[in-house]
Structures are given as C-alpha cells and as structure tokens.
Amino acid sequence: MVLAVIAASFRNKMQMALPTLLAAGALLAGGQASAFSLDDVVPRAKTLADKPYAAPVSNLPPVFSQMQFADYIKIQPQRDNLEWKDQGTPFRLGFYHQGMQFGSPVRINEIVGGAVHEIRYDPARFDFGDLKLDKSATGKLGYAGFRVLYPINRAGKLDEIMSVLGASYFRVIGKNQVYGLSSRGLAIDTGLPVAEEFPAFREFWIERPDPQDKHLVFYALLDSQRATGAYRFDLYPGEDAVLKVQARIFLRGPVAKLGVAPLTSMFLFGPNQQRDQYNFRPALHDSNGLAIHTGSGEWLWRPLNNPRNLAISTFQVTSPKGFGLLQRGREFSSYEDLKDRYDLRPSAWIEPQGDWGKGKVELVEIPTPDETNDNIVAFWTPDQLPPKGQPLKADYTMHWTLDERALMDKDLASVKQTLRSAGEITQANLIRHLDGSTGIVVDFEGPVLASLPPGTQIGAQVSVSGNAEIIDRVVEPNPVIKGWRLSLRIKVKDPKQVVEMRAALVSGDKTLSETWSYQMPPYSVGGK
Structure with missing residues (x-):
C-alpha cells in the first residue's frame, strides 16, 4: 500500500512535470537544429x-x-x-x-x-x-x-x-x-x-x-x-x-x-x-x-x-x-x-x-x-x-x-631571381661573343648564406635532362644580396624539345638551399 501511494505520487509529479520537460527538450532540440554548420550543406551536396x-x-x-x-x-x-x-x-x-x-x-x-x-x-x-x-x-x-x-x-x-x-x-x-x-x-x-x-x-x-x-x-x-x-x-x-x-x-x-x-x-x-x-x-x-x-x-x-x-x-x-x-x-x-x-x-x-x-x-x-x-x-x-x-x-x-x-624554412636559402639570356664567352680581346648557348643565372639568398663563416666552401648540385648539356658552371658570392650566384651555360640539342634542370647549393654533404626546378620550353634557345 505504501509502495502504491509512493508510485502514484511519483506518477502524478511526472505527469505534471512532463509538459515542462517536453517543452525544454523541444527548445533544446530546436536550438541544436538551428545552429547552421557544414553538416547542413553536406547533405545538400550529396543529394x-x-x-x-x-x-x-x-x-x-x-x-x-x-x-x-x-x-x-x-x-x-x-x-x-x-x-x-x-x-x-x-x-x-x-x-x-x-x-x-x-x-x-x-x-x-x-x-x-x-x-x-x-x-x-x-x-x-x-x-x-x-x-x-x-x-x-x-x-x-x-x-x-x-x-x-x-x-x-x-x-x-x-x-x-x-x-x-x-x-x-x-x-x-x-x-x-x-x-x-x-x-x-x-x-x-x-x-x-x-x-x-x-x-x-x-x-x-x-x-x-x-x-x-x-x-x-x-x-x-x-x-x-x-x-x-x-x-x-x-x-x-x-x-x-x-x-x-x-x-x-x-x-x-x-x-x-x-x-x-x-x-x-x-x-x-x-x-x-x-x-x-x-x-x-x-x-x-x-x-x-x-x-x-x-x-x-x-x-x-x-x-x-x-x-x-x-x-x-x-x-x-x-x-x-x-x-x-x-x-x-x-x-x-x-x-x-x-x-x-x-x-x-x-x-x-x-x-x-x-x-x-x-x-x-x-x-x-x-x-x-x-x-x-x-x-x-x-x-x-x-x-x-x-x-x-x-x-x-x-x-x-x-x-x-x-x-x-x-x-620558407629559415635554415634554407631561397631563389631570389632567375635570369636567362643568350650564352656568351669573353674573347681574347675582351669582347663578348655569343656562342649559341643559353645563359642561366640563379641568385640564392637567405640568413643561412649571410651567416656562413668566412672561407666556407660552397658548391652546387646541378642536373639537366638529356636534351641539353652543361658546358660551363660558376658558383660565386653575391655580396649585393649577401647570397650566392649560380651561373650556367647550356647547349640545347633539339630546340623543339623541352629542357628540365635542377640545382641546389651545398656545402659538403649539407644542402643549403631549396631546389631550383627549371623548365625551358621548346623554342627557348638564346633567350627567346
């Protein structure tokens, strides 16, 4: 009997509270549903x-x-x-x-x-x-x-x-x-x-x-x-x-x-x-x-x-x-x-x-x-x-x-500029002569180069695709930008075909720069 009274009382209280709880639940559900997000757009895209x-x-x-x-x-x-x-x-x-x-x-x-x-x-x-x-x-x-x-x-x-x-x-x-x-x-x-x-x-x-x-x-x-x-x-x-x-x-x-x-x-x-x-x-x-x-x-x-x-x-x-x-x-x-x-x-x-x-x-x-x-x-x-x-x-x-x-990675130098022109050599009379090659100049700069100890040996790893050959390369300091310059002369075999090149500055087995990945499109010989 006592259990029945307790159960009845609990049931009556729940019946009284139910409308309030349902209303609160509806408001909560409504609030969640109205919060627009990417999840509202994804079903639209799928449909x-x-x-x-x-x-x-x-x-x-x-x-x-x-x-x-x-x-x-x-x-x-x-x-x-x-x-x-x-x-x-x-x-x-x-x-x-x-x-x-x-x-x-x-x-x-x-x-x-x-x-x-x-x-x-x-x-x-x-x-x-x-x-x-x-x-x-x-x-x-x-x-x-x-x-x-x-x-x-x-x-x-x-x-x-x-x-x-x-x-x-x-x-x-x-x-x-x-x-x-x-x-x-x-x-x-x-x-x-x-x-x-x-x-x-x-x-x-x-x-x-x-x-x-x-x-x-x-x-x-x-x-x-x-x-x-x-x-x-x-x-x-x-x-x-x-x-x-x-x-x-x-x-x-x-x-x-x-x-x-x-x-x-x-x-x-x-x-x-x-x-x-x-x-x-x-x-x-x-x-x-x-x-x-x-x-x-x-x-x-x-x-x-x-x-x-x-x-x-x-x-x-x-x-x-x-x-x-x-x-x-x-x-x-x-x-x-x-x-x-x-x-x-x-x-x-x-x-x-x-x-x-x-x-x-x-x-x-x-x-x-x-x-x-x-x-x-x-x-x-x-x-x-x-x-x-x-x-x-x-x-x-x-x-x-x-x-x-x-x-960029602060420990790597980056390419400041790439210059291309007709390749040239200096003759015995000091007059420049175009020899049919293509000249490429790549300037690298960055804190890693500016802070190198004096006397550090710098080189360049350079590769070129089969449609060209490297006939000259020079790596030298560029004090104007506190960096280094790579100068190349290449001979293109077939001007109607593409030439791919890659280069990076190195010191011993340490890479100092990003990789310069360059493409000369067909008909690019002589800087044209």
Whole structure:
C-alpha cells in the first residue's frame, strides 16, 4: 500500500512535470537544429550529386547580357547601403550585380542567431553610374556574387578584402595588398585536350558577425556536371589574410583530373623569359613561381613560363606540407608599374590540414599574348578519387601574403631571381661573343648564406635532362644580396624539345638551399 501511494505520487509529479520537460527538450532540440554548420550543406551536396545535372538558366535581358566590361564595372555597391551597416560589426557586405557572363543569379543567405533568411535582391543597393537603364530591366534579376569589406589599412576606412564572383572563383588580400591571383573551389580537367569544366558556387550562407568578432564565416554549395561540393570558409583579416577552407566534394560522374585547392594567376614575362621589347616594364606578372614543400621535407621552386604551347608540369608528392603560387621580388623597380602595382600583389600559399595522401601538384602554363588572361593554374590532384556517394575531404589553410620568406624554412636559402639570356664567352680581346648557348643565372639568398663563416666552401648540385648539356658552371658570392650566384651555360640539342634542370647549393654533404626546378620550353634557345 505504501509502495502504491509512493508510485502514484511519483506518477502524478511526472505527469505534471512532463509538459515542462517536453517543452525544454523541444527548445533544446530546436536550438541544436538551428545552429547552421557544414553538416547542413553536406547533405545538400550529396543529394544534388545523386540527381542529374541541371544547368542554370540565364535570366538576363539583352541590356545586361550584351554589356561590355567597361560598363559592367560602373555598377558598384551603394556605400551607404551596405549589408550590416547598422549592426556594429566592422565587417560589411557588398554585392555584385548580374551582367555579361554572369547570367544566372546566386542565392545569398544570412545566418543570424542560427536562423537563415535570404538576402533578397534590391536594385537600390547599387549605383549604376551613368548607365541608362529602364528600371523594369532589373525587375527579375539577382546577385552574381559578393564582396567583404573591413578596415584593414586604416581604422574607420572600409577596404574590400575578399571578392567572390564567377564560377567558384574568389580573391583575398591583406594589409597594403592589391588584388592579383585568384583561387577556386574546384578545377576539373584543367589542361586536358577536352573542354575544361568550371564548377560554380550556387548558394551561400553567411554568418552575421557580432561586433567583437574579428573573423567572418560563410558556407557555399558547389555544383557542376560531374561534381558537387559543400564548403566552409573562415576569413581572418590582417597583415596577411588567412582563409581556412573545409571542402567535401562528391562526384556525380567520372572525372579524368580533379584539381583541389586550385590557384589561378598570370605570367606574361620576366627576367627568366625575354620581355616585350616595346614594354618599359622589366616584368609583368601576378606570380613568378610555384613553390612546393613536399611530404619528405624538400622545398622546390619552379619559375613560371609563358610558353608558346600548352605546358603541363607534374610533381609527384605524398602528403604535401604546402604549395603555392608566389610573387617573389617586392622592389618596385622590378615592375615599374604605378597603375597596376604588381609589387603589391600577394602570394597565395596552401597549407593542407591532415594527411592528403598520395597525389601530385600540377602546374598548367598556357600561352597568352597579354596580361588580361589568367594563364597559370596550380592545384593538387589526388591519385585516388572516392567512389560515388562518398565525399573527398580536403581541409586547408590559405595564406595571402607579401612576406614569402616567412613561408620558407629559415635554415634554407631561397631563389631570389632567375635570369636567362643568350650564352656568351669573353674573347681574347675582351669582347663578348655569343656562342649559341643559353645563359642561366640563379641568385640564392637567405640568413643561412649571410651567416656562413668566412672561407666556407660552397658548391652546387646541378642536373639537366638529356636534351641539353652543361658546358660551363660558376658558383660565386653575391655580396649585393649577401647570397650566392649560380651561373650556367647550356647547349640545347633539339630546340623543339623541352629542357628540365635542377640545382641546389651545398656545402659538403649539407644542402643549403631549396631546389631550383627549371623548365625551358621548346623554342627557348638564346633567350627567346
């Protein structure tokens, strides 16, 4: 009887408490469900990959679809109508208008307190300059992308620090930098004798930062004929801009070459490739070399070329520690361009998080007649792709920097510059004579060389592929840069074929520098 009374009392109390407990549980469950994360985008990407590809349809009226670039860039965000202008955060969002090849709108959502709502298109957000447009022409349009603004250079002055526009392209800059090379979410079949596929970000979710937040988080859904993807980006403004990327990629169909963490840049000419005789600039490029830190600890430096024909270089690397397209040489005199300031364009360094396993860093060089074309692409391509339904996981940190030396091992010298010209010899009468060879000069610099004890014997390990022979080599101090210079003369056997060379400074059995990995494209004899 006593047990029955106790049981009844307990049951009554539980019945009374049950609604409260259920309500609390519902609130807890609701709170958990509303916290948007990468886990919300991954199922969308997987579901999308299981369906046939549906190409986006352009909704542009002729006045926008036929617009020239000079008119398109007149459409700018209204500075007094930026997103978050009244939210107390130092971040602002501006948007890109549809136009030209940006024919279909991308959906942009905002995350506030876990809740998601679409940022709807409003033509009042834009200044259309002197364009004469019928207001009805914008009635059914949308956004093509977005830009992030933040006071990176001076307190109280908004600077654009990130641009997301076109396919899966984005660009980032840090303090005192100007836009140069770009990155992409994914590359497919780049450099192959088939049409390259350009996956595109179709939808974004951007977290509204709190006033005290110093970084910005957003997510993206990627789609293309043969792949989909879910992405999380964490942007940290600063002296160097840091972008942390988490990618989950699903294959919709067979892919010959998948490019992970792709970088896209421009190289027209530089000291290692004869410049345009009608151009006053000594060099014209957004990047001048590919750097790789292999899983075994070796550092490679591959100067870029603007070849006559498509060129692809492959570097087999297991568990890469880093790679990137760098702009080495920050002296204004290296470029002499006041308008485009190539000396202030950042390098981009990819630092993989976790073990990426076996694969290759690939460099694609495409001939270009001018600087309006991005003709350089570098990316990681894994040896093994996941089966359909399983994601490829790729997490990495991107550094957008002007301080390339800080990326390097402090105990190794780096290549400051590569110079190429027609080879020459000094005759008995001291007059220089071109002997049909090719001259190569490589300058190495770094603290390890500047601090060498007097009398240290320095040599160079040099190798050349079968299409050339080394007919002279000199290793000598370069007191101007407190480094060392390697000078080579090589004789090319067949100018229609490529020449590969490698070199590194050594002292005894100790390696002092990164490995200079150089390619002379076909028809490069005599510095041409």
